[in-house]
Amino acid sequence: SEYSQEPPRHPSLVINAKEPFNAEPPRSALVSSYVTPVDLFYKRNHGPIPLVDDLDSYYVTIDGLIEGPKKISMRDLWALPKYSVTATLQCAGNRRTAMSKVRKVRGVGWDISALGNAVWGGAKLADVLELVGVPKLTSVTRSGGKHVEFVSVDRCKEENGGPYKASIPLSQATNPDADVLLAYEMNGETLNRDHGYPLRGVVPGVIGARSVKWLDSINIISEECQGFFMQKDYKMFPPTVNWDNIDWSTRKPQMDFPVQCAICSLEDVNAIQPGKVKVSGYATSGGGRGIERVDISINGGKNWVEASRYQKDGIPYDSNDICSDKWAWVLFEATVDIPHDTEIVAKAVDTAANVQPENVETIWNLRGILNTSWHRVQVRVGH
Ligand code: MTE
Ligand code: MO
Structure with missing residues (x-):
């Protein structure tokens, strides 16, 4: 079949769809390291993983409204x-x-782990476009x-x-x-087939x-x-739009990600012992905005405590520090005392003071994208 040449995959990935292959790690794996x-x-795919086996004959054609098309x-x-x-x-x-x-909603089901943080290595697209005569900071070429x-x-x-x-x-x-890359490495290794070998864009x-x-x-x-994924998918519609009245042309393709966070140290429903519990997870926003705050509640959102944030181990995160990774997630951690059954909630605030919506109902959309509502987990204590 067209899926007979898929690469090997880690056995602990949770498979949400087999062909095309769509899988995410267990929650706890996400917070085990800053770099995933x-x-x-x-792994998010819409078809079989292509096999590019001869790098010597591989090139990317750059063409269109430019002076000199080129094979790179x-x-x-x-x-x-x-x-x-x-x-x-x-x-x-x-x-x-x-x-x-x-x-x-329509689409592959995902829990909270359809994301990861990687060190992408490659050339800047801005440098590559210079090779075809498009200077830095161009918003329109001479030919439009x-x-x-x-x-x-x-x-x-x-x-x-x-x-x-x-x-x-x-x-x-x-x-x-903007750091848009044509990446050929991921975490210091040659990009593998699942993630785009030999070359992918990273925006x-x-x-x-x-x-x-x-x-x-x-x-x-x-x-x-x-293309389909720009015009007939990945657009944010209001909750009133359904498959009978949808007009795709009324909305723009989604680009920046809104502020998001999730608890990774607990499953949806967790049985725990009474006493101190470590609540940890990730927070991230789009457009290079940092994370200003992560709030944790142990009573469904009535009271809140602030979690500590970090990127590199042991160093408190500071969104103003030029050493912070502006495009990367922030991991958070709070130790809370859980005496009885309850709902633990996490919500983040980004550096533009954007907040997450309290309920998923208000942001429901037929394609099921951008669920950034407060993340809630139920805990059952001591039985
Ligand atoms: N690029 C190609 N060629 N084909 C795809 O199916 N999926 C996109 C994007 N790039 C996709 C693609 C989607 S929807 C996502 S979320 C990311 O790749 C997933 O990247 P990953 O599999 O490396 O995590
Ligand atoms: Mo995606």
Whole structure:
């Protein structure tokens, strides 16, 4: 079958769909390290994993509304300055299963682990675009190019057997500070097949869907990419929109991720002993915004205590510190006293003072994306 060449995977991944392969690590694995190990990093696919086996004949075609189209080889990319960017990638469908409990939504079910934090190594897209005559900080090319479209070598049914694709604004692509990468390494190793070997886009601060794996070509275009995943998916609709009245053209493709957090040290319903419990998890926001605060409640949201935050072990996190990783998640930890059955809640505030919605009902949408509601876990004590 078309799925006969899938790579081996870690046995502790929770498989949400087999073909295409969609899987996430157990909650507890996420908070075991600041940088998520590659084999435990969530895997989100829309088709079989393509096999690119000859790097010497591999190249990315850069074409479209530019002066000189060019084929870029891995050698060309390796010759450019290499950057390492620690960035959290999160699927827009993270926490979809919980949204589905309010009212059914369409899409692969995910618990809270459809995200991970990795050190991506590669060339900056801004440097690559210079090779085809597009200078830094360009928002429109002389021939009217305003968007950068990434096209994959994979095949998916949503595109009627065509490749997965997505685009970002040219202004972001040519801004060195946006840290958009053409990545060939993940956590210091050659990118593996599941995550886009030999080359993928990494667009920090933006929903995972725009970080296209297995790049085949890059096109400079005048309008945003017209592909399925830009125009007929990954858009945020109000709760009133259903499959009978949906008009996809009324909404923009989702880009930045809103502020999010989740408790990873406890399962949905946990039996624990009375006394002190460590509550830990992740918090992350989009657009390079840091995490200002994480609040924990042990009585369903009546009272709150502030959790401690960190990125690197032992060093308290400071969103103003230039040594903090601006595109990466912040892990949090609080020790609380749990005398009886209760609901533990976590919510984060980002550096723009954006907060998470209290209830999932108010942000319900038919595709089940961006469930960033307060994260709640039930604990049963002492029986
Ligand atoms: N790129 C290609 N070519 N095909 C895909 O199916 N899935 C996207 C994105 N890039 C996808 C893709 C989605 S929806 C997400 S969330 C991320 O890749 C997941 O990246 P990962 O599997 O490396 O975690
Ligand atoms: Mo995704």
